[in-house]
Amino acid sequence: MIGSDVVIQVVEISGNSVRLGIDAPREIGVYREELWEAVKRENAEAASAGPADLPKLPLPPKR
Amino acid sequence: MELTLQSTRFGALTIAAESVIEFPDGLIGLGGSRYTLLTRDEDSAFVWLHSLDDPELALPVTQPWPFFPDYEVRLSDGESERVGITDPAMADVWVTVRAAPAIEDFTVNLRAPILISEGRGYQVINEADDAPVRVELLSGAAAGEDH
Numbered sequence: 001m002i003g004s005d006v007v008i009q010v011v012e013i014s015g016n017s018v019r020l021g022i023d024a025p026r027e028i029g030v031y032r033e034e035l036w037e038a039v040k041r042e043n044a045e046a047a048s049a050g051p052a053d054l055p056k057l058p059l060p061p062k063r
Numbered sequence: 064m065e066l067t068l069q070s071t072r073f074g075a076l077t078i079a080a081e082s083v084i085e086f087p088d089g090l091i092g093l094g095g096s097r098y099t100l101l102t103r104d105e106d107s108a109f110v111w112l113h114s115l116d117d118p119e120l121a122l123p124v125t126q127p128w129p130f131f132p133d134y135e136v137r138l139s140d141g142e143s144e145r146v147g148i149t150d151p152a153m154a155d156v157w158v159t160v161r162a163a164p165a166i167e168d169f170t171v172n173l174r175a176p177i178l179i180s181e182g183r184g185y186q187v188i189n190e191a192d193d194a195p196v197r198v199e200l201l202s203g204a205a206a207g208e209d210h
Contacts, residue, residue: 030141031188038196039175039186040092042159046122046172047093049162051072051103057166059108059129 071119072111073101083115084184088145091175091186095120098184100157109160112177124157124177131203135191136176146178146185154178160200169200 001007005025012019022030066078082099089095090112097115108129114120127134136151143149156178158171173194177186 024141035174035188035196036091039172039188042161042170042172042175042196043090043093043122043186045161046124046159047120049123049160053162054107054109054123054160055166056104056106057108058106059126062129 066115068113068115069118070113070121072121073103073113076101076113078115081182084179084182086184086186088185090122090177093120093122100124100179110157112157112159123160123162125160125171125200127156127158127171127173127176130171130200131173134173134203135194136178136187136189137191138187139190142187142190146187147183148178148180148185151178154180161197167199167201170197171200172196173198 007023009021009023010018011021024030064080066080066083068076068078070076078099084098084100086096086098090098093114095114095116098112099115101111101113101121103111108125109123110125111121112124136156138146138148138151148154156176158173158176161170161172163169174189174196175186176189177184
């Protein structure tokens with residue numbers, strides 16, 4: 001249990017893998033941490049750019 | 064009402080109130096609750112999503128479809144509920160751009176697009192297949208030319 005409304009259960013254990021079930025209110029996002037970390041990294045790297053880093057690139061024409 | 068900002072990248076900026084976009088949950092890992100889209104050059108594919116709370120925080124974004132015509136955004140029920148957008152087609156969709164010395168090496172994040180609708184923005188997790196966190200910006204357009 002996390003807080004009053006998030007429940008984590010072990011659904012299955014087989015060999016060396018464990019399946020977890022997470023039951024949380026819909027407005028709470030549940031994400032895999034490695035995905036969250038990867039997005040954080042992309043955001044941070046995107047935000048390190050300055051105006052001079054962007055070449056003039058027109059949008060490709062609609063096909 | 065206007066808002067002024069001393070951007071570290073662009074100097075003094077005046078932002079019209081209607082151009083302010085509220086991000087209730089910020090951007091993933093970056094926070095910030097108010098941003099605006101800055102077009103520095105009408106002919107450029109790149110637009111800056113600039114924080115109005117932090118004069119140093121801005122990131123280039125672009126529209127996904129001109130580069131990835133088959134791109135799809137699918138939201139889980141939970142994500143739809145969080146952002147209040149049931150159909151991604153109702154929102155403007157942007158993807159973050161990671162710059163590199165050569166344009167061929169520029170990448171975008173198709174997994175976590177930014178949806179903007181009616182003055183509110185959310186960075187969401189896209190459940191669609193084939194939506195990598197990091198993919199070369201020009202790879203989709205190049206693939207399309209083969210069809």
